Amino acid sequence: MSTINNDEQFAALFKESIASDYKNALLLMNVSPDVSLFKFRKVLETLCLLYAQHHSYEFTNKNLWEQINELADICVIHGSDRELFHGVRELTNDGVHNKELSNEVLLSKALASRTKVLDLLESAYLSLGLGERIPKYELINVGGQEHKDLWFNCLSSCDYKEYLSLGVFYEEMGDAFESQALDDKSFSVRVQVMYSFAAESYKSAFQLCSKKTITDVISTDDKQISIAQQSHQILFKYALLCLNNKVDNLNITEVTILLNALAKRGFYAAYAYLGWCHYLSEDYKKAHKYLTHKRAEHTVFLYQRLGVLYSSGKASLINGDKAVESFKKAVRLGCNKSMFELGKIYYKGELVKKDDELAQNYLCQAIATGNLDAALYLDEKYLKIRELFSGLLDEIKGHKVKVEPQKPFTKATKLGRNEFCLCGSNLKYKNCCGK
Numbered sequence: 001m002s003t004i005n006n007d008e009q010f011a012a013l014f015k016e017s018i019a020s021d022y023k024n025a026l027l028l029m030n031v032s033p034d035v036s037l038f039k040f041r042k043v044l045e046t047l048c049l050l051y052a053q054h055h056s057y058e059f060t061n062k063n064l065w066e067q068i069n070e071l072a073d074i075c076v077i078h079g080s081d082r083e084l085f086h087g088v089r090e091l092t093n094d095g096v097h098n099k100e101l102s103n104e105v106l107l108s109k110a111l112a113s114r115t116k117v118l119d120l121l122e123s124a125y126l127s128l129g130l131g132e133r134i135p136k137y138e139l140i141n142v143g144g145q146e147h148k149d150l151w152f153n154c155l156s157s158c159d160y161k162e163y164l165s166l167g168v169f170y171e172e173m174g175d176a177f178e179s180q181a182l183d184d185k186s187f188s189v190r191v192q193v194m195y196s197f198a199a200e201s202y203k204s205a206f207q208l209c210s211k212k213t214i215t216d217v218i219s220t221d222d223k224q225i226s227i228a229q230q231s232h233q234i235l236f237k238y239a240l241l242c243l244n245n246k247v248d249n250l251n252i253t254e255v256t257i258l259l260n261a262l263a264k265r266g267f268y269a270a271y272a273y274l275g276w277c278h279y280l281s282e283d284y285k286k287a288h289k290y291l292t293h294k295r296a297e298h299t300v301f302l303y304q305r306l307g308v309l310y311s312s313g314k315a316s317l318i319n320g321d322k323a324v325e326s327f328k329k330a331v332r333l334g335c336n337k338s339m340f341e342l343g344k345i346y347y348k349g350e351l352v353k354k355d356d357e358l359a360q361n362y363l364c365q366a367i368a369t370g371n372l373d374a375a376l377y378l379d380e381k382y383l384k385i386r387e388l389f390s391g392l393l394d395e396i397k398g399h400k401v402k403v404e405p406q407k408p409f410t411k412a413t414k415l416g417r418n419e420f421c422l423c424g425s426n427l428k429y430k431n432c433c434g435k
Helices: 007-011 016-027 033-054 064-073 079-097 103-127 145-156 160-181 185-210 214-219 229-243 252-264 268-280 284-291 300-312 320-332 336-348 356-368 372-383 385-403
Strands: none
Touching: 007 016, 007 103, 016 033, 016 103, 016 160, 033 064, 033 079, 033 103, 033 160, 064 079, 079 103, 145 160, 160 185, 160 229, 185 214, 185 229, 214 229, 214 252, 229 252, 229 268, 252 268, 268 284, 268 300, 284 300, 300 320, 300 336, 320 336, 336 356, 336 372, 356 372
């Protein structure tokens, strides 16, 4: 409890999605207050689900207004909390639905939402049994001035730390917009711009720190070139932006050179990523060397890739036990890709004994954390919703063709594609005989 110093850290005591949405709401409050309001609404929705789960209750309605009322009806939330829930819902409605409000009005609503959301989190902290006393914390300054100061300082600064901090800020902005772009593609441009700014900031930071450019490291293939130890983290962040396709500045060979330079200098965080670069380049011997190296940092990235390593049979012999063990370690760290992989493994029953219950459980976990591929897989392998729906459509359409009286139709008759077909099906021409 002593480590809780601010509201962002307080929100991090709750579910991971609450921590992420609250952090992004603060980050975007001045830049995109409409998105900030949307993130506060997501916190509200997750809180509703947490209360329901805590009391083993299943909502009968997906509407947020109805869900809040259901929680009140079963006496899970009371008086003031119910009003707070609805208060945040009303404030955030404008961020979700009203596109005509000015940024000033949206910002005022976001600030008000922040206060009410914190009140709800404090109440939930006690109600959900997370602790007996609410930790003391201060509000982070989200006025935006500190970010403006950082940007202006970089214009005349020769301190690489200023550019590194600016790069980290832009990358966080890119991550926040990217999560939003999953639902609204209009944010894709903002995502690309933020990551591009981050990459340029890292390049400037590296040059100021090492007195070399990243291009120098690549062009010499890291032979007889000095790199300041303080710049290792900068180079690593830039390489990962390129490896993860956040920016298209470098190809896989060039990223491999940078990560190899870091690995040679004892930067162990680079080992797993270097191994994966070799895997993508089909140099499986080196892929196995770095992914299984005892100095490789034990991260969710490493565990997920080890799962691939042992299940694919490309860089090592197939080992179902090690593959499952690695994926499970990644799952414990919240990796929904590994949840999806385990779902497939237990469905196929090739690496381990087939287990439909486990398969569906892992697929549902992946879906709950936003993996859309898992949703499609679950539908295809188990639910068959699309297949059933398609069959019903064919049956209905065939039934209509049989029972409806058909009128003579000749090719000489010219119809527009959106006109009703003359065969009597009551369908548009483009969807009937004009197919």
